[in-house]
Amino acid sequence: MKYEAVIGLEVHIQLLTETKIFCGCSTRFGDAPNTNVCPVCLGMPGVLPVLNKKVVDFAIKLALATNCSIAPVSQFARKNYFYPDLPKNYQISQYEKPIAEHGWLEIDTQNGPKKIGIRRIHMEEDAGKLIHDESKPVSYVDFNRTGVPLLEIVSEPDIRTPEEAAQYLKTLRDIVVYLEICDGNMEEGSFRCDANISLRPMGSTELGVKTELKNMNSFKNVQKALEFEIRRQSALLDRGEKVVQETRLWDAARGVTVGMRTKEEEQDYRYFPDPDLVPVVVDKEWIDEVKNTVPELPRDKKLRFMDQYGLPEYDAEILVSDRHLADYFEETIVRFNRPKTVSNWILTELLRELNQRECSITQCPVSPERLAELLQLIDDETISAKIGKSVFEEMFSTGKSARTIVEEKGLKQVTDTDLLEKVVSEVLEQHPKEVEKYLGGAEKVIGFFVGQVMRKTQGKANPKLVNELLRKKLEEKRSK
Amino acid sequence: MVEQWTISEIRSKLLKGAISAKELIQELLSYIENHNSYINAYLTITAESALKEAEEFDNNRKLLEEKPLGGVPIAIKDCLCTRFIRTTCASKILENFVPPYDATCVEKLRKAGAIIVGKTNMDEFAMGSTTEHSAFGPTRNPWDTDRVPGGSSGGSAAAVASGMAPCALGTDTGGSIRLPSFYCGVLGLKPTYGRVSRYGLIAFASSLDQAGPIARTVEDLAILAEVISGYDPKDTTSVKKEVPRFSEILGTPVKGIRIGIPKEYFQHSIDPEIERAVEESIKVFRTLGVDFVEVSLPHTDYGVAAYYIIAPAEASSNLARYDGVKYGFRSPTEKPDLMEMYLNTRAKGFGAEVKRRIMLGTYALSAGYYDAYYIKASKVRRLIQQDFLKAFEKCDALITPVAPLQPFKIGEKLEDPLALYLVDVFTLPASLAGIPGMSVPCGLSSRGLPVGFQLLGKYFDEEILFRLAYAYHREIAYSPQIAILS
Ligand SMILES: [Zn+2]
Numbered sequence: 004m005k006y007e008a009v010i011g012l013e014v015h016i017q018l019l020t021e022t023k024i025f026c027g028c029s030t031r032f033g034d035a036p037n038t039n040v041c042p043v044c045l046g047m048p049g050v051l052p053v054l055n056k057k058v059v060d061f062a063i064k065l066a067l068a069t070n071c072s073i074a075p076v077s078q079f080a081r082k083n084y085f086y087p088d089l090p091k092n093y094q095i096s097q098y099e100k101p102i103a104e105h106g107w108l109e110i111d112t113q114n115g116p117k118k119i120g121i122r123r124i125h126m127e128e129d130a131g132k133l134i135h136d137e138s139k140p141v142s143y144v145d146f147n148r149t150g151v152p153l154l155e156i157v158s159e160p161d162i163r164t165p166e167e168a169a170q171y172l173k174t175l176r177d178i179v180v181y182l183e184i185c186d187g188n189m190e191e192g193s194f195r196c197d198a199n200i201s202l203r204p205m206g207s208t209e210l211g212v213k214t215e216l217k218n219m220n221s222f223k224n225v226q227k228a229l230e231f232e233i234r235r236q237s238a239l240l241d242r243g244e245k246v247v248q249e250t251r252l253w254d255a256a257r258g259v260t261v262g263m264r265t266k267e268e269e270q271d272y273r274y275f276p277d278p279d280l281v282p283v284v285v286d287k288e289w290i291d292e293v294k295n296t297v298p299e300l301p302r303d304k305k306l307r308f309m310d311q312y313g314l315p316e317y318d319a320e321i322l323v324s325d326r327h328l329a330d331y332f333e334e335t336i337v338r339f340n341r342p343k344t345v346s347n348w349i350l351t352e353l354l355r356e357l358n359q360r361e362c363s364i365t366q367c368p369v370s371p372e373r374l375a376e377l378l379q380l381i382d383d384e385t386i387s388a389k390i391g392k393s394v395f396e397e398m399f400s401t402g403k404s405a406r407t408i409v410e411e412k413g414l415k416q417v418t419d420t421d422l423l424e425k426v427v428s429e430v431l432e433q434h435p436k437e438v439e440k441y442l443g444g445a446e447k448v449i450g451f452f453v454g455q456v457m458r459k460t461q462g463k464a465n466p467k468l469v470n471e472l473l474r475k476k477l478e479e480k481r482s483k
Numbered sequence: 484m485v486e487q488w489t490i491s492e493i494r495s496k497l498l499k500g501a502i503s504a505k506e507l508i509q510e511l512l513s514y515i516e517n518h519n520s521y522i523n524a525y526l527t528i529t530a531e532s533a534l535k536e537a538e539e540f541d542n543n544r545k546l547l548e549e550k551p552l553g554g555v556p557i558a559i560k561d562c563l564c565t566r567f568i569r570t571t572c573a574s575k576i577l578e579n580f581v582p583p584y585d586a587t588c589v590e591k592l593r594k595a596g597a598i599i600v601g602k603t604n605m606d607e608f609a610m611g612s613t614t615e616h617s618a619f620g621p622t623r624n625p626w627d628t629d630r631v632p633g634g635s636s637g638g639s640a641a642a643v644a645s646g647m648a649p650c651a652l653g654t655d656t657g658g659s660i661r662l663p664s665f666y667c668g669v670l671g672l673k674p675t676y677g678r679v680s681r682y683g684l685i686a687f688a689s690s691l692d693q694a695g696p697i698a699r700t701v702e703d704l705a706i707l708a709e710v711i712s713g714y715d716p717k718d719t720t721s722v723k724k725e726v727p728r729f730s731e732i733l734g735t736p737v738k739g740i741r742i743g744i745p746k747e748y749f750q751h752s753i754d755p756e757i758e759r760a761v762e763e764s765i766k767v768f769r770t771l772g773v774d775f776v777e778v779s780l781p782h783t784d785y786g787v788a789a790y791y792i793i794a795p796a797e798a799s800s801n802l803a804r805y806d807g808v809k810y811g812f813r814s815p816t817e818k819p820d821l822m823e824m825y826l827n828t829r830a831k832g833f834g835a836e837v838k839r840r841i842m843l844g845t846y847a848l849s850a851g852y853y854d855a856y857y858i859k860a861s862k863v864r865r866l867i868q869q870d871f872l873k874a875f876e877k878c879d880a881l882i883t884p885v886a887p888l889q890p891f892k893i894g895e896k897l898e899d900p901l902a903l904y905l906v907d908v909f910t911l912p913a914s915l916a917g918i919p920g921m922s923v924p925c926g927l928s929s930r931g932l933p934v935g936f937q938l939l940g941k942y943f944d945e946e947i948l949f950r951l952a953y954a955y956h957r958e959i960a961y962s963p964q965i966a967i968l969s
Contacts, residue, residue, distance in 0.1 A: 042584055046804045048577065048685040049564045049586060051718050081800050083848070085825060092803035140819035144808065273848035275857060278690035278797055281719050 004241060006202040008233050009210060010162035011122075012225075014175060015153050016185040017129065017193040018061050023150035024128050025052030025095065030152075032191075036134070036145035044150035046090030051279050054079075058152040059283060061184040062102045062126050063293040065154060068178050068300055069121045071106030076284055079126075079277040084270050087144050088131040096155075098274040101125035102283065108178070109302065110170045119171050120159030127153050154184075160199065160210070165229035169222045172196060177301040181326050189221050196225055201246070202236045211236075212246040216260055219253045228253040232260055304329055312342035321350055327364045331371050338375035341382075348378065352392060356399045368402050369395070377405035385415055390462055415463065420472070423456070423464055427472045430455045431480075442481055449473055485510045486646025486965060490555050490703040493649060497540075497547060497554045504537035504547070504554040504598075511556050511600060515647045523622045524642040525601040526561050527569050536598045550596025552710065557592060558648035560639045561602040562609055563694060564683040565589055568599065572685050573617035574607045576805045576812045576832030586683025587718065588652060588694045588711040595710045600648060603638030607834045608802065609659055609687040611635050612906045613896070616836040621893055624666060625966035626932055630890040633666030635659040639697050640667035644933075646965040650698040650707055654684055655920075656691045657790050658886075658910025661937060664697055664922035665885035668933025668966070670704045670952065671697045675943045676917035677722035680715030686801040688794035689720075691914050699963035701953040704921075705729035708945060727946050733953040738772030740947065743878030747783040748909055753887045760925045760934035761884055767958050768882075768951070778874040778881070782866045786912040787904055789867070792847045792860035793915070798837075799844030805832060839900065868916045871939075880947050881939040883909050885922050889932050913939050921948040923955065924963075 023030055026043035043050045066073050080098035106121035131149040135142045156175065162168050176194055179185040187194045201213035216232060219225045231253075236246050250269075251260040299307070301323045308319035308329070323329045328349070335345045353374070357367060377398065381391040386409055397408045409415055430452055431438055441448045449470070456469045485507055488496070496502050512530050519525050533556065540547045540554045547553040559565055562572045564582040566589075571577045585593065593599070606616040614622040614637025622637040624630040625645035632641040636653025640663035643651050653660040655673035664671025672695045679694050686692060696707035712726040744765070749758070765775060807813030807828035814827035833841070847856035874881065886906050896903050913920040919942075924935040938948045955961075 042582075045809060047582065047584075047810065048570070048572070048580065048804070049562075049582070049681075049683040050584075051682050051720075053717060053719055083800050083803060085803065085806065087806075087808045087821065090804060090809060092806055093800050271850045273800070273845065273850075273853075275796060275800070275848055275853070278688075279686075279720065 005205040006233070006237050006240065007205050007207070008163055008165075008229070009160045009201050009203060009213075010165075010168050010229060011160035011199045012158045012162065012168060012171060013197045013199070014156045014158075014172070015195040016156070016179050016187075018058060018152040018154060018184055019186060020055060020057045020061065020152055022055055022057075024055050024058050024126070024152035025150055028150065034147055036143070036147060039147045040149070044090070045146055046092075052095060052277075054280060054283065055152065058126055059102070059285065059289075060293055061152075061182075062124060062154055063285065063290055064182050064184055064297055065156070065179065066103035066106065066124055067290070067294055067297050068182055069103075069106040069108050069124070069156070069175075071103035071121055071124060073103050073285055073290060074100060075286070076100065076282045077102040077125075078282045079280040080274045081277045083273045086130070087142065088133050088146075088149070090131070090146060090149060094128060094130065095277055095280070096127035097125035099276075100282075102285070108171075108174060110167065110174045111302070112167055112170060117167070119161045119167075122157045122159050124154055124156050127155060129153050160201075165226040165233070168198065168229055169226045172222050172225060174302060177324070181298060181301050183326075192220070195220075198225060198229060200229055200232050200236070202233065202240060211240075212248050214246065214248065214260075215250045217250060217252055217263070220255075224253060224255050227255075227258065228260055231258065235260065298326060301326075308332075312336070312346075314342060314346055318343075318346045318350060321354075322346065325364055331364055331367070334371035335375050335378075338372060339378045339382075341378070344378060345374075348374065348395075352395050356396065360399075369398050373398060373404050380405055380409060384465060385409065387462065387466060413463075420468065423460075423468060423472055424476075426456055426459050426464070427452075427469065427476055430459070431473075431476055438477070438480065441477055449477075486514050488649060489700050489963070490552070490649055490698070490706055493555050494553070504540040505534060507554065508533050508537040508556060508598060508600065511648075515600070518645060518647060521623060521628060522625055522641055522645055522647070523620050524603055524638045524645065524647055525558065526571060526573065526604050526617075526619055526638070527602040529568055529599055529601055532568070533598050533600045540596070546596070550594075551706065552592065553596030555597050555650070556600045556648055557597045558601050558603045558639055558642045558651040559589060559599055560605055560636050560651070560653045560694075562605060562654055562685040562687070563589055563652060564685065565599060565602065568602060570602065570685070571619070572608050573605045573619055574805075574833065574837070575618045576828070577685075578618070578812060580811050582683070584683060586694070587680035587715045589683065591711050591713075592652070592707075597710075601642075603636070603642055603651060605638055606635035606659075607837050608685070608798070609635040609654055609656055609692075610798070610836050610840050612658065612662055612903055613893075614638060614641075614663070615893060615897060616834055618834055623893065624890050624932075626668065626927070627890065629892055630932070631666065631893055633663030633886075633890065635663070636671075636697065637663045637667075640664050640669055640671065643667070643669045643697050643699060644966050650696060650703050652694055652707075652711070653697050654687075654692055654694045655910075655914065656687050656693075656794060657914045658907045660695045660697060661885055661910050661920055661922040662906065665924070665935050665937075666890040666933065668924045668927070668935070669697055669699050669922075669963075670701060670924065671695065671922040672704055672708055672945065672948070673913070673920045674708065674712060674945055675722075675919045677720055678712050678724075678726075678919070678943065678945070680713070680718040680721045682715055682717040686797075688797040689801060690797060691790075691794060699965070701733060701949060701956055702730060704952075705733060705949050708949075722943070724943055729946060729949045732946055733949055735950050736772075737768070737950055737954040739774070740880065740951065741774045741776055741878045742768065742951075743776055743778035743874050743881045745778050745780045745783065745874065745881055745883060747780050748883040751887050751908065753884055754889050756889065756928040756930075756934055757884050757887070760928070761882065761936045764923075764925055764936050764955060765882065767955055771954055771958055773951075776878050778877055780867075780870040780874055780912065782863060782870050783908075783912055785863045786867060786915055787908055789860040789863040790907070790911045790915060791843065791904060792856050793864060795840040795844030796847045796857050796860075797844065799841045799848065802833075802837070802841055805829065807832075836900070864915045867912050871912070871916045871918055875941050879941070879944075880951060883937045883939065885909060885935060885937040889928065889930065889934070909937060918942055919945045919948060921945075921952060923952045924961075925959070926961070
């Protein structure tokens with residue numbers, strides 16, 4: 004039988020706030036264990052949480068970017084379960100009243116754009132980390148991560164294929180990185196994804212029994228785990244067996260999902276409103292304030308670049324992949340308005356230099372103004388494109404402007420006809436055999452002559468002019 | 484003699500140089516040493532730090548003059564965190580817990596110059612009405628040492644009543660300041676929820692807990708209330724409201740104030756002496772020109788049921804952190820097994836009453852029961868709040884008994900938790916509503932046990948409670964006695 008997959012994704016993003024969600028401790032990653040802790044995030048007796056306003060700012064930002072409605076009053080709740088990495092043995096989260104609900108975002112699929120619903124976004128605190136001693140039956144707890152703010156983004160079950168799931172994740176990650184609320188690093192766990200998946204016969208509108216998939220630490224793994232789960236569930240259904248509602252772990256090494264616990268074994272989290280935290284009240288002014296900080300989103304920008312600058316999708320996609328790269332592009336074309344030329348330079352020369360030096364666009368030693376100046380020099384034929392490339396490398400390593408380099412090294416293109424005529428005559432005199440060939444009809448030899456002239460002028464001759472002069476002289480010889 | 488002195492007497496004697504701060508503390512400490520062994524009001528006596536702080540005042544008169552409570556000894560209930568002083572909550576699970584921070588109300592007292600002389604006994608995690616549920620033995624009522632002092636702040640109330648401290652801090656979740664103050668014949672204030680920061684108050688039920696003062700005179704109670712009140716950025720449930728100078732409005736005439744008598748509170752079977760005490764006090768108030776009006780609080784009888792859902796539910800979550808992982812007691816295990824460590828630690832670390840309430844609360848929050856219990860109880864709570872708001876449309880304050888029973892014998896009701904829960908029937912509604920309440924002593928009953936009444940006020944109107952209590956005590960020429968200890 005043919006089945007249709009119904010997929011919903013739960014994404015946790017770690018927020019880039021300086022301090023934790025309920026105390027003043029640093030959120031810095033990689034510090035010595037238990038150095039970024041205080042009585043509040045250690046859950047000591049009598050302490051109380053105080054909400055970090057920045058977390059609400061970030062939640063509003065994401066809610067606006069994903070078309071959610073923002074709750075005027077939302078509430079924190081306690082999720083109760085025992086685990087040593089959770090100092091209070093409850094996690095402060097949101098349950099009945101999340102900060103945002105009923106949104107959507109648009110993704111690009113093979114069949115064109117598709118809207119994926121966002122069911123809810125809520126704020127919560129992260130747990131700590133257990134470190135197991137391999138030599139002894141002992142575990143240690145590092146509470147540095149305890150209380151680092153998270154947003155959970157729950158999609159509607161609108162996703163139908165593993166490819167759509169990957170595309171949704173990519174789109175969402177681009178957004179959170181653009182908003183500068185999360186670094187989007189899936190391998191390091193600052194962007195985490197769980198998936199719910201069920202199958203139903205093609206054409207049916209009823210929902211099947213779902214499984215929840217965990218432990219997928221890359222887009223590729225999410226896609227693979229979903230593909231595996233579709234095969235597994237299809238096989239079960241084909242045999243007339245039932246899918247068990249359960250949580251399954253993705254085993255990337257073996258490429259399979261493994262049952263972890265069934266619904267009966269699920270914990271009862273005993274959610275209830277946290278009496279230590281007053282409800283979060285978000286008014287219009289607060290939303291407006293945050294609205295001003297929401298940038299144009301990556302997908303909108305891509306479409307605009309294609310439309311406004313006539314760029315191919317490939318170029319636009321790469322340019323908007325980094326908000327600062329896109330800004331760099333636009334700042335350059337303000338001064339040198341040939342979008343495709345600028346795009347070519349950024350995509351090839353600029354990105355190559357950045358990659359070689361392992362630096363980001365924000366650390367780029369060549370400013371948009373200086374790139375525009377270089378392109379202008381090429382455009383008005385002060386230098387040739389080829390020389391332009393070596394000038395660009397020089398700009399990158401010395402930090403000097405194109406004009407300075409051109410002047411210091413005397414790279415100005417030779418457009419002096421008298422001078423070039425002399426060189427052209429020299430070259431023709433030195434290569435009588437090739438002149439014979441040309442006159443005999445082998446006109447391709449002209450390339451050889453151009454090369455010789457360029458060599459004698461260290462590449463500074465204007466190639467167009469050289470070409471003209473060569474033809475003129477050769478034709479003169481013919482007519483003699 | 485020091486055991487008799489009020490805060491203002493201590494202050495004037497210190498300022499006049501009639502006694503040095505060190506002498507005062509030394510005398511009090513030796514008095515405590517003589518009497519604490521059979522009252523068991525204190526779990527920890529902080530002699531060393533108290534004497535050191537006293538010496539600082541003796542060496543620096545300016546400091547003594549500047550600080551409103553400079554040199555005044557105080558006892559602190561052991562569920563309020565005290566920096567570098569053991570804070571146990573009267574539980575084995577926190578037997579050796581020493582917090583590196585002060586509760587905000589403690590910090591405020593220290594800043595005002597108060598000297599902590601010790602930490603007082605209580606029902607474990609404040610769960611109880613008798614101070615019998617302490618892991619370190621019961622506190623005895625100084626007026627009759629066979630009887631309970633009330634709870635859960637029984638240690639604080641007994642210390643103040645017996646002269647082992649001029650004043651103390653307690654905490655009140657369902658009556659835990661007002662009941663022991665009543666049973667020990669001292670004054671106790673439960674401020675409006677949000678008036679005093681809860682930071683550093685080891686949570687029992689977060690939506691109900693509130694710290695408050697216990698003292699022998701209205702003046703002393705007012706000074707303490709002034710010092711510990713106010714918004715605290717560390718507790719977002721504390722309220723940004725100006726704190727009135729309670730001690731400066733005490734003499735304001737009470738003529739024309741209208742006090743409501745909630746009829747439901749008098750339909751219970753109440754000890755006749757308690758009922759008579761309330762009636763007598765009403766007569767006194769009438770002579771002062773106070774008007775009385777009957778009001779109705781129809782949901783009063785549901786208070787106990789709602790409270791015993793909400794408070795245990797919150798407690799079950801608040802007490803989850805005591806697991807042996809980070810601090811406090813950890814039970815050894817046979818195998819290196821996490822679940823065994825959790826189970827043994829909590830089974831051995833908590834007493835029976837705490838375990839009973841954790842189980843009650845866990846059950847009430849469980850899937851399938853949450854709506855029927857927790858949500859229902861929250862609705863009842865709102866109805867009780869509305870009852871009070873409605874009543875306060877007709878009056879400025881309410882007068883009620885504090886409890887239906889006089890202090891009973893230690894152990895008498897230990898086997899009947901339900902009967903014990905009913906002792907709180909008159910104090911729970913104000914806790915559920917979050918309004919302020921005060922226990923005011925009248926004197927002794929025929930059996931030589933203290934009697935008194937409860938005053939309840941509107942949200943953030945502790946002022947009227949102070950004015951009424953002050954006028955009443957002045958009118959009857961009340962002079963606080965301390966229980967004579969053999
Ligand atoms: Zn912290």
